Amino acid sequence: MLASQPSITPAQTSSKKAQQHNQAQVLTQEGYKQLNLGQAIKALEIWEKATSIYRQLDNQEEISGSLIDESIALQALGANLRTCHTLVEALKLDKNAGICTIAPAQSTESIKQLLYTAITKQKPIPVYLLGWRHLGEALRQIGKLDESKIVLKETLSLTKRTPSADISGILLSLGKVEQSIYKQAQNRYFQTEEPVFQREIVNMVQYQALNSLDIYQQVSDIPSIPIGVKLQAQLHRLSLLLDFDSWLAAESNPRNTELNNIRTKINHQIQPATTLILNNSSAFYQLPASNSIYAKLNFAKSLNKIASKQLRSIAIEYAEEALQTAKGLNNSRLKSDSFGTLGKLKPEQSLAYFQAALSQAQLSQSSDLAYQWQQQLGDLYKKQGKYDTALQAYSAAIDNVTYCISFTSKFIL
The missing domain is CATH 1.20.58 (Methane Monooxygenase Hydroxylase; Chain G, domain 1)
Structure with a gap:
């Protein structure tokens, strides 16, 4: 006689779901911790796990929220097309409508109308308002400015009707x-x-x-x-x-x-x-460490455009602080950006800084940064009369631009 299998009670099922939900929430918080440390790849991996759990729980709102988190990490990595497609999924929009497709022959008006209609039907739930805002950002990043403006203006209008938003x-x-x-x-x-x-x-x-x-x-x-x-x-x-x-x-x-x-x-x-x-x-x-680095580099670049020795000196201080923070985080991408900015602020040492920036970009596999420093190095070698070396740097920059395009484009399919 076969022994009967113990049945799973509703209470046990509920307890398991509660445990999964708590696990997903812990993962969500850990993802933000990693993102604030400049570890966007780790954050993305963690949030993908959280999304998988929410899918098992079939919680649609939290699935959308977790996908939005993924999009934030993807944006930090420069994967703008993938960011856009992830947000289309989070907002439950038509994946085949071509919202994120960059095609000259595409009807901009039809996409704008689709987006306008979708937003006007949207309930003002915070997670979806956040998703629409990030979709507006993603559309801007891929050059779909008219669509981005429609999304953000309508999202703003919807948000204004939400108390305390x-x-x-x-x-x-x-x-x-x-x-x-x-x-x-x-x-x-x-x-x-x-x-x-x-x-x-x-x-x-x-x-x-x-x-x-x-x-x-x-x-x-x-x-x-x-x-x-x-x-x-x-x-x-x-x-x-x-x-x-x-x-x-x-x-x-x-x-x-x-x-x-x-x-x-x-x-x-x-x-x-x-x-x-x-x-x-x-x-x-x-600010969180990674945000602070980007803000300081942004300010340093602006100060460098003002004809003032004092402000140029302050710009260098901000960029050097950003570099020290990036080193403390041991984040190659942030170090690359900081070295590259210092290369622009210190022309007399620019070669060494751009070489360091390129090295860190290659360590972090940041092709979107690498091509910038290769172009800068090409310009420097050209000024020095090192035409063969300059040509090599320019060729490498072109290769990296091509890679960036193929990397983001492959996520369209």
Whole structure:
């Protein structure tokens, strides 16, 4: 006679599910810990495990939340197309609609309408609002700026209808999209020779720059804003002020009083914007380590664009601090970015810094950084008359660009 198998009681099933749920939550927190330490690959692996558990539990909202976490790690790794596709899955959008597809013949209007319709039907649940914001960011990163703007504007509108919701992060993302459209308009201007079209694009450049600057200011003015978001808004605003001022200086002439007046206003805002960040330098040290590194490098690059020996010295200090933090984390990708920034700040030592930056990029398999330093080294070798060495560096840079494209593109299928 066969012995009967012990049956699993509902209480045991419930207990097992509770244990799995707790395990997934622990993994989620551990993933954020690793991400804040700059270990995006480890964070991604951990969050993939958490997602797998939530799938077993068939908890749709937490599956979406975990997929959004994965997308954050992927974005940190520069895998922008994969980020986009992961968010499409998290938001339960049509995977075959081509939302993340980059194709010139694709109907932008149909995608925009699809996204608009999906958001307007979305219930204002925090996890999905977060997912839409990150999708807007991902679309910006892959160059789909119109779609990104639609997503972020509608998400902002939806969030504003949600009691006690924080809109600062979405506004910041919207400001970055407007800044990207500004840069796109600048590129079109340089590629256009027809005077009539040039005048139209000049107006577009002005509008986008001023609109983006206004949004960044709105973010900074929000009461009780998270310190990281506020600092990012201030850093992006300063960077844009400097870029716009440089463009206005190149394009304005004595006869164009309008551009001259705009430049005067913009120029007068640079010093206060710089001083504001310097006076609140403690904000850099209140961020997670990896975020602090990127913020310091961002600020250092902006300070280096201002004609001031004192500010250039401060820029070097910020970049060196970022490098020391990266070394403390033993994070090759962050060390690469820090070495490369110092190479731009210290021309007299740039060769050694760019070589170190390249070495760290190769250690972390960061092709998106490696090609930048190979191009910089190629430029240096070319100036030294080492044409064969320069050609080798340029060729390696092209290989890495090609790899970056193939790495992200393979996740479309």
